[in-house]
Amino acid sequence: MTSIHKPVLLEKTLKYLINTKQGVYLDCTLGTGGHFKALANSLKPNAVLIGLDADPSAIDYCKQNIQIQQKSIFVNSNFADLQRTCFRIGYTRVNGIFMDLGLSSFALDNPNRGFSYNHDGPLDMRFSPETTENAEAFINSAPVSTLNRVFKEYGEEKHSNLITKAIDRERKSQQIKTTRQLANIITNSIPSPFPIKIISRIFQAIRIYVNKEIESLKKALSQSLNILDKNGRLVVISYHSIEDRIVKQFMKLESTDCICPPDFPICQCNHKATFDILTKGPITPTIEEISNNSRARGAKLRASKKITGNK
Numbered sequence: 001m002t003s004i005h006k007p008v009l010l011e012k013t014l015k016y017l018i019n020t021k022q023g024v025y026l027d028c029t030l031g032t033g034g035h036f037k038a039l040a041n042s043l044k045p046n047a048v049l050i051g052l053d054a055d056p057s058a059i060d061y062c063k064q065n066i067q068i069q070q071k072s073i074f075v076n077s078n079f080a081d082l083q084r085t086c087f088r089i090g091y092t093r094v095n096g097i098f099m100d101l102g103l104s105s106f107a108l109d110n111p112n113r114g115f116s117y118n119h120d121g122p123l124d125m126r127f128s129p130e131t132t133e134n135a136e137a138f139i140n141s142a143p144v145s146t147l148n149r150v151f152k153e154y155g156e157e158k159h160s161n162l163i164t165k166a167i168d169r170e171r172k173s174q175q176i177k178t179t180r181q182l183a184n185i186i187t188n189s190i191p192s193p194f195p196i197k198i199i200s201r202i203f204q205a206i207r208i209y210v211n212k213e214i215e216s217l218k219k220a221l222s223q224s225l226n227i228l229d230k231n232g233r234l235v236v237i238s239y240h241s242i243e244d245r246i247v248k249q250f251m252k253l254e255s256t257d258c259i260c261p262p263d264f265p266i267c268q269c270n271h272k273a274t275f276d277i278l279t280k281g282p283i284t285p286t287i288e289e290i291s292n293n294s295r296a297r298g299a300k301l302r303a304s305k306k307i308t309g310n311k
């Protein structure tokens with residue numbers, strides 16, 4: 001289950017995240033703990049590291065396999081609740097918040113989780129078993145308009161109409177239950193002789209929908225403002241243009257004083273900047289990193305520093 005690859009954008013992550021070597025750091029997306037362990041190795045023994053993951057198997061894995069010299073706390077929780085989770089375990093302020101969004105390679109490689117079209121498995125795709133609607137339920141019962149919107153919006157797929165129609169035809173005759181079944185329906189519905197990229201985009205779109213990834217990200221970003229200490233850092237790695245846009249716009253908004261419409265003669269909003277953006281544009285991996293680790297492809301890192309005290 002361990003990843004043989006170096007964590008994505010590791011040096012840049014540590015460079016932007018660490019502002020004190022003895023603070024409290026929150027890794028919201030623990031996975032197999034690659035970034036978490038490297039962070040611990042860069043901090044003093046009296047630092048505290050908190051690791052969250054919505055996937056209980058990631059938490060079990062890290063509990064069994066990660067020993068660090070600092071105090072570590074692993075919590076099976078969605079980062080959409082990060083403020084409440086931190087309060088519950090006794091931390092009201094942290095010095096760094098890190099998110100490496102998306103899916104871990106060990107979840108992707110497990111056929112029973114249904115994330116991959118490379119293996120046949122049940123159409124599940126939930127990070128957490130507590131999520132009520134899995135991919136099978138979504139594919140077989142969502143209205144046609146919802147399927148189409150999800151494929152267009154989250155998959156950025158131009159053949160979404162054709163694919164939606166094919167799924168709707170198939171599900172009227174039999175339940176779509178497996179990843180192979182779905183991949184075949186997609187392949188047979190499109191004119192392209194190279195369906196892999198299209199299948200991958202549709203699987204990604206379903207995963208984002210099932211796990212409410214966009215809603216969770218928005219909630220986590222807004223709560224980060226409340227628990228980051230002054231000088232604390234927010235570092236986010238995203239792999240999808242929608243997520244990157246949300247992170248970019250959030251950091252831009254929170255680093256701006258007045259956000260009134262430009263034609264207002266005087267400020268009515270009283271909005272004050274909370275962040276200083278540390279990365280002028282997104283930080284991306286080198287060609288060398290991508291050739292050593294294809295997972296790094298498409299990664300974009302953005303970082304900000306909190307410039308005010310706690311709200």
Ligand SMILES: C[S@@+](CC[C@H](N)C(=O)[O-])C[C@H]1O[C@@H](n2cnc3c(N)ncnc32)[C@H](O)[C@@H]1O
Pocket residue numbers: 003007008028029030031032033034035036052053054055058077078079080100101102103104105127213216217
């Ligand atoms: C790309 S992996 C992280 C890899 C990790 N940085 C490492 O070095 O091993 C993303 C992880 O975030 C988790 N995750 C995704 N969305 C989440 C959410 N809303 N709340 C908590 N965990 C989430 C996934 O279950 C997955 O384990």
